[in-house]
Amino acid sequence: MQQSPDQIRRAYRQMRLIREFEERLHVENPKGEIAGFTHLYSGQEAIAVGVCENLRDTDYIISTHRGHGHCLARGCDPKGMMHEIYGRADGLGKGRGGSMHIADLDKGMLGANGIVGGGQPIAVGAAVACKARQDGSVSVSFTGDGASNQGTVFEAMNMAVVLKLPKVFVLENNGYSEHTGASYGIGGDLKTRTEGFGIPVWEADGFDYFSVYDAAGEAIEHARAGKGPSAILATATRYFGHFEGDPQNYRAKDEVKNFRETKDALKRIREKVTGAGIFTAEDLDSIDAEVLKLIDDSVGTARNGPVPGADIMMSDVYVDY
Amino acid sequence: MAVLTMRDALNQALHEEMERDPSVIVMGEDVAGGAGGSSGNVEAAGGIFGVTKGLKTKYGADRVIDTPISESAIVGLANGSALAGMRPVAELMFADFVGVSLDQIFNQMAKFRYMFGGKAKVPVVLRMSMGAGMNAAAQHSQTIYPMLTMVPGLKIVIPSNPADAKGMMKQAIRDDDPVIFFEHKALYSRKGEVPDGEHLVPFGQAELVREGSDVTVVALARMVPFAIKAVDKLAEEGITCDLIDLRTTSPLDEDAVLESLSMTGRLVVVDESNPMCSIASEIAGIAASKGFSSLRAPVQKVTAPHTPVPFARELERMYVPSPGDIEAAIRRVMEGA
Ligand SMILES: Cc1ncc(C[n+]2csc(CCOP(=O)(O)OP(=O)(O)O)c2C)c(N)n1
Numbered sequence: 001m002q003q004s005p006d007q008i009r010r011a012y013r014q015m016r017l018i019r020e021f022e023e024r025l026h027v028e029n030p031k032g033e034i035a036g037f038t039h040l041y042s043g044q045e046a047i048a049v050g051v052c053e054n055l056r057d058t059d060y061i062i063s064t065h066r067g068h069g070h071c072l073a074r075g076c077d078p079k080g081m082m083h084e085i086y087g088r089a090d091g092l093g094k095g096r097g098g099s100m101h102i103a104d105l106d107k108g109m110l111g112a113n114g115i116v117g118g119g120q121p122i123a124v125g126a127a128v129a130c131k132a133r134q135d136g137s138v139s140v141s142f143t144g145d146g147a148s149n150q151g152t153v154f155e156a157m158n159m160a161v162v163l164k165l166p167k168v169f170v171l172e173n174n175g176y177s178e179h180t181g182a183s184y185g186i187g188g189d190l191k192t193r194t195e196g197f198g199i200p201v202w203e204a205d206g207f208d209y210f211s212v213y214d215a216a217g218e219a220i221e222h223a224r225a226g227k228g229p230s231a232i233l234a235t236a237t238r239y240f241g242h243f244e245g246d247p248q249n250y251r252a253k254d255e256v257k258n259f260r261e262t263k264d265a266l267k268r269i270r271e272k273v274t275g276a277g278i279f280t281a282e283d284l285d286s287i288d289a290e291v292l293k294l295i296d297d298s299v300g301t302a303r304n305g306p307v308p309g310a311d312i313m314m315s316d317v318y319v320d321y
Numbered sequence: 322m323a324v325l326t327m328r329d330a331l332n333q334a335l336h337e338e339m340e341r342d343p344s345v346i347v348m349g350e351d352v353a354g355g356a357g358g359s360s361g362n363v364e365a366a367g368g369i370f371g372v373t374k375g376l377k378t379k380y381g382a383d384r385v386i387d388t389p390i391s392e393s394a395i396v397g398l399a400n401g402s403a404l405a406g407m408r409p410v411a412e413l414m415f416a417d418f419v420g421v422s423l424d425q426i427f428n429q430m431a432k433f434r435y436m437f438g439g440k441a442k443v444p445v446v447l448r449m450s451m452g453a454g455m456n457a458a459a460q461h462s463q464t465i466y467p468m469l470t471m472v473p474g475l476k477i478v479i480p481s482n483p484a485d486a487k488g489m490m491k492q493a494i495r496d497d498d499p500v501i502f503f504e505h506k507a508l509y510s511r512k513g514e515v516p517d518g519e520h521l522v523p524f525g526q527a528e529l530v531r532e533g534s535d536v537t538v539v540a541l542a543r544m545v546p547f548a549i550k551a552v553d554k555l556a557e558e559g560i561t562c563d564l565i566d567l568r569t570t571s572p573l574d575e576d577a578v579l580e581s582l583s584m585t586g587r588l589v590v591v592d593e594s595n596p597m598c599s600i601a602s603e604i605a606g607i608a609a610s611k612g613f614s615s616l617r618a619p620v621q622k623v624t625a626p627h628t629p630v631p632f633a634r635e636l637e638r639m640y641v642p643s644p645g646d647i648e649a650a651i652r653r654v655m656e657g658a
């Protein structure tokens with residue numbers, strides 16, 4: 001599918017935003033100011049952006065424990081996210097949710113999710129609403145390779161087919177489910193398993209924005225057109241550990257280095273875009289600089305953001321004992 | 322006696338029981354880890370909290386089973402293998418994942434022995450980490466033992482220290498009934514003396530951790546070390562307490578609570594769970610129905626608030642009952658308010 005320079009500029013910026021957001025968190029995390037579990041999305045940027053660049057404002061997405069990339073790609077405010085990750089009262093979840101529970105209902109972002117597989121049936125429910133509204137909107141769920149073994153995913157797939165819903169399953173194979181390789185946990189393969197439910201699968205190179213964008217475009221169009229659910233299977237890797245602090249004993253020393261050198265999604269899009277003469281390296285560098293400044297600002301304000309108090313802990317609960 | 326962390330005490334119990342009885346098997350996500358990874362390390366994890374370390378290397382992949390992320394099937398695996406003669410120790414990484422596997426727990430394992438005419442043995446141990454303390458937020462921090470304590474057919478074990486953790490794990494593995502074994506994640510690094518070799522702690526026997534005459538303080542899990550702080554501090558002022566560590570909530574040692582209450586006349590119950598239908602409310606109920614004549618003041622409950630576990634450091638700290646909260650409750654009950 002042909003994309004305008006403006007679209008490509010936007011996609012590149014989104015990918016850069018995710019990359020730098022996560023790389024910065026990786027640097028900030030060991031300093032001890034960020035609490036809890038932080039799961040970074042670096043390495044998989046092309047998938048979230050390639051999918052979300054095909055979406056409309058009325059569509060929905062639901063994410064996983066590794067949610068920052070999906071949130072940013074869907075347009076969640078980076079500052080509000082950063083403040084949430086730092087547990088601030090003015091974060092997107094008022095400091096009550098944290099990294100694993102970032103959501104923005106106004107953006108059709110139904111939440112990152114700490115329960116692996118928990119999001120899939122919820123996304124099917126959103127697809128029921130899309131179908132009822134008859135406005136051509138779709139509901140998209142992101143699912144990891146590990147999560148795809150959860151019963152909820154099979155139930156969600158079957159239900160979406162039976163009800164012929166505008167539901168798009170994005171299967172992200174990053175090679176690992178915590179400390180275990182994807183190949184160990186998956187019986188058969190993700191593509192034929194999904195096709196077994198009668199869901200057509202579009203495969204994509206998860207390191208290549210254009211590959212994902214095109215595959216997602218067709219898959220999403222299928223669902224929008226009322227032909228029932230569809231799926232995108234994209235393969236990439238995660239550059240960091242399962243969570244920040246993971247010693248990664250399961251991984252060969254140079255695995256990530258090789259991926260970064262030979263496959264990197266940001267390098268790839270830069271090469272393609274500059275090679276085709278759409279933008280110059282300087283054009284892209286200025287986007288990078290703007291993004292870096294935004295992240296600098298976000299971290300700066302988040303570090304000194306307002307600390308939530310008892311009033312925040314006790315609000316949005318309808319009864320107290 | 323050796324000084325061990327609770328993590329290592331549990332690990333020792335698992336090693337000893339696997340060595341002793343070939344029918345003991347272990348299963349769960351990343352209980353070994355590394356399968357299918359590029360490093361070739363066949364035991365890259367040993368459980369995400371390190372409790373199952375070394376088991377796969379020693380006992381092999383047939384007895385130490387890494388599973389896909391499928392909690393419902395993990396508990397089902399434990400149930401079926403138990404009915405077929407094994408002694409499975411299954412792990413749900415976080416107690417919150419009971420949500421994914423609840424049918425296998427409360428409709429299946431809990432009821433077999435009763436429904437099947439007493440013939441079925443279900444020697445399952447279902448281990449899970451629980452509790453706040455890591456800012457792991459609302460879906461990775463809950464203390465859901467009250468929810469499972471209300472189910473007939475389950476034994477509920479909640480150690481507060483390394484020695485009990487070892488003794489109760491060995492007991493749980495040898496028990497012919499399903500045992501839900503809660504491990505507080507903030508206690509994994511708590512150190513204590515642990516008896517070498519054979520050490521069994523029977524279920525339904527609370528431990529008197531401190532002796533005193535003014536107030537009965539009942540606590541469990543992480544609330545025990547917190548209560549020790551409060552009780553020891555007040556002892557310096559001359560207020561002395563019986564501190565009871567429940568250790569198991571089913572069977573529950575009612576006698577220990579009622580006996581102490583008959584001496585002190587004052588009761589404080591400390592529970593990290595939410596207040597409604599908690600162990601705190603259960604103990605208060607027992608005091609009201611069976612110890613009413615002993616009560617000299619209203620029972621004081623110290624619990625988390627009726628909210629999900631919040632993420633931010635400051636919020637989680639506020640959420641979890643603190644030694645200061647326990648101290649304040651003891652003072653209140655002393656004033657009779
Ligand atoms: C129900 C449930 N089981 C287990 C976990 C622990 N857990 C969190 S992420 C994860 C691995 C998920 O792997 P995958 O779906 O491939 O996503 P990735 O981490 O690779 O993004 C596991 C086992 C959980 N959070 N929820």
Ligand SMILES: [Mg+2]
Pocket residue numbers: 144145146172173174175176177178
């Ligand atoms: Mg994965």
